[in-house]
Amino acid sequence: MMTKKKYSLNLxxxxxxxALVLLIIFLPLRLIQRGTKTLVALRQTQFSFQRQEENFLKLNKDYRTNASEIKAIDTIFINPEAPVDFLAFLEEASQAEDLSLKVNPSLPQKSKKDVWASMVLQISAQGRPERFLRFLEKLENSPYLAEIYDFNLKKAPALAGAGAGGKGSVGEVEATxxxxxxxK
Structure with a gap:
């Protein structure tokens, strides 16, 4: 019986x-695994920050290199609070071509395909066809980014009393x- 007790006690x-050996081995291993995961996460964050810094420095360098082009691009967009320059351009171009011009702001209908913000103007003009074409050419070659749509062109109604040698609307067109x- 004594040997049985010895075996039980030894067991x-x-x-x-x-249990102590397993505790001594696995507890530090578990702590090492957690530390390793934390270290990997910190390394990934560090690499991410390094990539962001490199991208920022490249962007800053590209901005400085292309600053004049960026400023030129900025001038093609109209200031929505004060579109005076654009309206003055329209007025000057119409006067240079001897067109009567009426400009009315319109409510913009923003569609899903529009990428940029815009303002819409409803324009009515009357004058000689060749002068109107020159006006459109000036508008097309203007320093502003603009698009013409909903274009209607018709012959202007003749004024009463306009005869040969009179200053009527014979041969003029009316466009809206x-x-x-x-x-911006």
């Missing part, structure tokens, strides 16, 4: 020793169109 002490001007 118990052996199990306790095994919408002009979408892109804003």
């Amino acid at each position: 118990v002490f052996g199990l306790i020793d095994l 169109f919408s002009l979408r001007a892109y804003i």
Whole structure:
């Protein structure tokens, strides 16, 4: 019976020793695994910040290199609070071509395909066809980013009393169109 007690006692002490060895080995291993995961996450964050810094420096360098082009692009967009320059351009171009011009703001209908903000002007003009074409050419070659749509052109009604040598509307056209001007 004594030998049986010795075996039982040895078995118990052996199990306790095994538990202590496992505790001594696996507890630090678990802590090492957590630390490794934290270290990997910190490394990924560090690499991400390094990539962001490199991208920022490249963007800053590209901005400085292309600053004049960026400023030139900025001038093609109209200031929505004060579109005076654009309206003055329209007025000057119409006067240079001897056209009567009426400009009315319109409510913009923003569609899903519109990428940029814009303002819409409803324009009515009357004058000689060749002068009107020159006006459209000036508008097309203007320093502003604009788009013409809903274009209607018809012969202007003749004024009463306009005869040969009179200053009537014979041969003149009347055009109405919408002009979408892109804003900042």
